[in-house]
Amino acid sequence: MEELRPQPANLSPLTPLGFLERAAYAYGNCPSIIHNTTIYTWLDTHRRCLQLASTLSSIGMERGNVVSVLAPNIPAMYELHFAVPMCGSILNTLNTRLDARTISILLQHSQSKLVFVDHDFTSLVLEAISLFKPNTKLPILILIADDEASTPTSSPPFGFMDTYESMVEKGDPNFNWVRPESEWDPMVLNYTSGTTSSPKGVVHCHRALFIITLSSLIDWGILNRPVFLWTLPMFHANGWSFTWGMAAVGGTNICLRKIHVSTIYGLIKQHDVTHMCGAPVVLNMLSNSLNTETLDKPVKILTSGAPPPPPVLLRTESLGFIVSHSYGLTETAGFVVSCAWKPEWDLLTDTERAKLKARQGVRTIGLAEMDVVDQESGMTVKHDGSSRGEIVFRGGSIMLGYLKDPVGTSKCMRENGWFYTGDVGVIHTDGYVEIKDRSKDVIISGGENVSSAEVESVLYLNPAVNEVAVVGRPHKLWGETPCAFVNLKNEITEKPTEKEIIEFARARMPHYMAPKSVKFRDELPKTSTGKIQKFILREIANAMDGL
CATH class of the missing domain: 3.30.300.30 (ANL, C-terminal domain)
Structure with a gap:
């Protein structure tokens, strides 16, 4: 078999962008995005993304350019996850709760060429731009007009070159989108919530995002055509990859501009929501609100971040939510560890089940290896549920590195081949990992x-x-x-x-x-x-x- 080697037919770079093209064929007339009275099909979304990518390309956005977006979970935010990399550029989603100074620092650090700005954040971005260092080339600003206004803004305000919808309308629906030359080409740039004095810009390639997307869908057991409520900000690790994941399975994206418990319950009923994501604080909101109500149909909810307290898990599940617990970092492009449920655990008491579900669990299929190692010796800790060490990973969804920060990259991506998370954990006797704390906590x-x-x-x-x-x-x-x-x-x-x-x-x-x-x-x-x-x-x- 030595003569068999890779050939052009099997060397096509992996990228999640192809999921959208397939969705247009397989789920063409099925709803892709619902937001208030706006409803798009997958044919619509595919066409609109191609048109926007075409316009971006025509104004000079190309391979290696960073295009930023500051917007909540609205249709434009979803479309930009495809349209920006489809013109060859790198997508940078900004945290909507950052202040002007921080946004200014991140835009300058990333050397963003263009920024899409939701109408709620125009003054914030203009202030951020005013803080740029002298003689710095300013990015192009594009306005995402009020999606709820009866008469959308027809022309951009001062300082903005164009509007989002105008750019979509101008584009070519038959645009031949720019495929990656290599699956290692950068596709997204996500900043962590670290200090602004030394921004941590996590760069992920097409390959990593392809792997994490499929891994997340399989691990959570998502079948075709789910109804996904966007309670998780899409700017947060690209919505844990479910932006591209929903295209892979032809799901319906229910967009949500602002988080209100009553709105969430209303949308769940109105659209028969099947899946949603959120940090443990979202679970706490859903189970503690005065508007709390038991669901007519079960809704699967995936939580990640800090370990959810067992009492919060119990209250949430008593309302009809089926909670799954995962663990990941911006540097891993999404969750790479999950509490894979065992049938025998169903026989345990509610309290015992909640304690087990609060653990992080085992690696997902997209992660090659995971371990908990002693921080001094580097050796694997005992599987006794009490010996502590640092959680480390190897796998295809690990970041390429931090932008312009080789020292920071080398500190967590070491020569021994492990990515060091900075999280302290233990390994239980059944092989499941549990986070005990961030090292600094x-x-x-x-x-x-x-x-x-x-x-x-x-x-x-x-x-x-x-x-x-x-x-x-x-x-x-x-x-x-x-x-x-x-x-x-x-x-x-x-x-x-x-x-x-x-x-x-x-x-x-x-x-x-x-x-x-x-x-x-x-x-x-x-x-x-x-x-x-x-x-x-x-x-x-x-x-x-x-x-």
Whole structure:
């Protein structure tokens, strides 16, 4: 067989962009996008993406150019996931909750050539552009007009070259889209939620996104023509790859401009939603709202990010949601570990099932290898559920690297062939991995490692607690001690005191792990994807009077 070698017929680069072309043939007249009164079919979406890619190409967007977008989950945001790379350019989706200074830094760092801007963010982007360094070439601005207005804006405001719909209309529906020369060609640039002093721009190639998309669909068991409600921001790791995934299976994308619990329940009923995604905070919202209602039909919901507290999982599933738990990073293009469910677990109690489901689990089929290694020796930790180490990966969906940051890239993508996540975890006897903390979130108190996630899980058992985050607070004797920031449920009439919360925790866990201080807050600081911003809480804790 030595004479058999790769040939042009089997060397076509892998790319998820081809999913849209197939969807136009296989699901042509089926609905692709629904947003308020707007309904597109897959034939429509395919045509519109080709037209937009054609116009982008005609104004000079080409291979290697970065095209940014600042928009919520609206049809334009979905279409741009195909149209931008279909002209050869690299898609950069920006977090809609960033301030002007941060957006300015990211646009300059990425050297973005063009920015699509939703009408809600025009003043924000114009302010960001005004902060550019002198003599810096400014990007072209394109307005995405009000999708709910009865008379859409026909001409762009000052500073904008054109409107989104105008660019679609001008394009050629028979445009021969630009296929990647290599499957390793960059396709997207996603910035993590790190500090703006050193932006972490994660670059993914066509191959990685093809692999993660198919892997995610298979792992979650998504069949043809699901109805997907976009409660997860598409700018967050490209909606965990389900932007391209919905085209692969001919799904219906239900777009959602703003997250409101009553709206979510209304859309679930109206469109018979089958699937949705969200951080654990979304589960908390759905199960704690005064508008909470039991579903007529089960809805599958995939959560990722911080480990969902078992009490939150129980409440959510009691309403009819079928919760799946996954784990991934921006650097992995989506989730690469999931809690693959075993039939025998169905026989366990609700509490036992919730604890198992809160674990991250085993690698998905798109990930080649996963391990938890001792941070000093690099050896695999014992499979005993208590020996801790850093979670590491190998696989096809790992990023190419950080843009303009070879040092940052080499720190996490090491010569031994592993990608180091920075997350601390354990391996249970059944081989399932469980995150215990981010490395920076581990609280070292008197030489003991305290898992903030474990403390939070216990505090969530308190019926008065709505949300909680635990960070380290400086201590003269112990170095640091756990400090809990607690948001209480609105309907609670008799609110617990700091002492009562501490005693609640001490009754359920080792005393050294229980919080030594509790601060009540009306709201916990969060990212746009619902992750609690612990670095802000750490700053607050550090500024408190020492203990």
